[in-house]
Amino acid sequence: MGQTPNRSTDRIYLSPPHMAAEARANLLRAFDSNWVAPVGPDLDAFEREFAESVGSQYAVAVSSGTAALHLALRLAGVGPGDFVPVSTLTFVAPANAIRYTGATPIFVDSEWESWNMDPAKLRQTLEFLRQTHRTAKAVVAVDAFGQCADYAPIRQVCEEYDVTLIEDAAESLGATYGDRNAGSLGDIGCFSFNGNKMITTSGGGMLVTDQQNWAEKARFWSTQARDPAPHYEHSETGHNYRLSNLLAAVGRGQLKALKSRVERRREIYAWYREHLGGLPGLQFIPEAAFGQSSCWLTCVLIDPELFGVTNEQVRLALEDQNIESRPCWKPMHWQPLFADCEATGGKVSEKIFERGLCLPSGSQMTPHDLQRVAQVIRSMASQTVVS
Numbered sequence: 001m002g003q004t005p006n007r008s009t010d011r012i013y014l015s016p017p018h019m020a021a022e023a024r025a026n027l028l029r030a031f032d033s034n035w036v037a038p039v040g041p042d043l044d045a046f047e048r049e050f051a052e053s054v055g056s057q058y059a060v061a062v063s064s065g066t067a068a069l070h071l072a073l074r075l076a077g078v079g080p081g082d083f084v085p086v087s088t089l090t091f092v093a094p095a096n097a098i099r100y101t102g103a104t105p106i107f108v109d110s111e112w113e114s115w116n117m118d119p120a121k122l123r124q125t126l127e128f129l130r131q132t133h134r135t136a137k138a139v140v141a142v143d144a145f146g147q148c149a150d151y152a153p154i155r156q157v158c159e160e161y162d163v164t165l166i167e168d169a170a171e172s173l174g175a176t177y178g179d180r181n182a183g184s185l186g187d188i189g190c191f192s193f194n195g196n197k198m199i200t201t202s203g204g205g206m207l208v209t210d211q212q213n214w215a216e217k218a219r220f221w222s223t224q225a226r227d228p229a230p231h232y233e234h235s236e237t238g239h240n241y242r243l244s245n246l247l248a249a250v251g252r253g254q255l256k257a258l259k260s261r262v263e264r265r266r267e268i269y270a271w272y273r274e275h276l277g278g279l280p281g282l283q284f285i286p287e288a289a290f291g292q293s294s295c296w297l298t299c300v301l302i303d304p305e306l307f308g309v310t311n312e313q314v315r316l317a318l319e320d321q322n323i324e325s326r327p328c329w330k331p332m333h334w335q336p337l338f339a340d341c342e343a344t345g346g347k348v349s350e351k352i353f354e355r356g357l358c359l360p361s362g363s364q365m366t367p368h369d370l371q372r373v374a375q376v377i378r379s380m381a382s383q384t385v386v387s
């Protein structure tokens with residue numbers, strides 16, 4: 001096929017799948033064993049190995065991160081008429097999952113230290129709900145771009161208001177908070193293995209918890225809530241949310257590579273900082289002192305006054321060189337879908353959206369790829385000649 005001018009080099013994607021050789025071998029082995037449905041030895045082993053790697057007692061493998069979030073909310077007892085505080089700076093999945101239960105999201109702004117849920121604003125939100133005689137049974141805190149939220153104060157607020165804390169760790173697999181792993185910081189943790197996450201199984205998710213009854217219930221609901229009987233007997237609403245054994249086999253191979261994937265993404269973040277950190281008006285997503293980010297996506301904020309051009313102009317210049325980049329999450333309180341929902345604060349997430357750009361961060365990026373990205377960004381900055 002013909003190539004357009006300016007696009008003579010391979011496309012650099014934001015965060016493409018990075019498949020481990022062992023994942024492929026596992027997939028073929030599972031295929032040949034005929035355990036191709038959502039039941040089998042790899043599914044059980046993937047759950048065990050994943051729980052161990054996160055440091056949680058139990059893991060339940062499901063078909064997506066969104067499914068894990070939906071089950072987590074149900075476990076917390078969330079239903080019609082409830083209000084669920086959730087980070088506003090996020091991919092839409094947790095807010096959608098709240099709606100699936102019939103509850104209403106109420107959006108909580110970020111803090112600058114981590115770009116994640118501001119614990120003080122969470123407290124305000126729960127207090128506001130209490131004052132207005134509304135119930136909150138759960139909070140969903142999102143670890144955006146791979147960095148944990150500040151869970152010590154968030155936990156404390158959740159305990160005070162007696163709500164279940166759900167950690168959306170879809171982007172932070174492999175990150176830490178103090179000596180704990182992302183996903184184990186709330187009462188329930190949710191992960192995603194979709195194509196652009198830290199590890200992928202093509203599609204998939206995981207729910208982790210230390211509560212055995214919750215893990216068993218989640219597994220029960222994820223397989224259409226079939227009561228024990230020789231025929232099909234049902235007394236609760238279930239879902240078809242279970243992960244295929246084939247994809248669990250892929251997941252086991254991918255999980256073994258996780259450590260090296262995190263190392264590489266952290267190197268990429270450090271590389272960008274080292275090579276672009278000095279540009280005026282360019283600021284990197286901070287790494288909070290409380291832990292290590294998975295560095296899923298390296299994000300920058302671009303101040304057009306100092307940098308000379310806007311984040312959108314940089315995005316278009318990268319696109320022109322066949323390099324994919326993306327604005328940071330548009331806050332949920334700004335989405336048409338949630339126009340009727342309440343929010344606490346919003347200025348921090350709005351600024352991150354207005355100025356932010358996610359740079360290519362895939363764990364297979366080469367030094368040459370990084371140079372290509374940096375070159376474009378440097379050339380844009382140099383348009384402002386500081387006299």
Ligand SMILES: *Cc1c(COP(=O)(O)O)cnc(C)c1O
Nearest residue numbers: 064065066091093170192193194
């Ligand atoms: C990707 C993602 C999800 C959803 O994962 P799926 O597996 O695509 O359903 C949930 N929350 C956040 C923050 C995500 O980035």
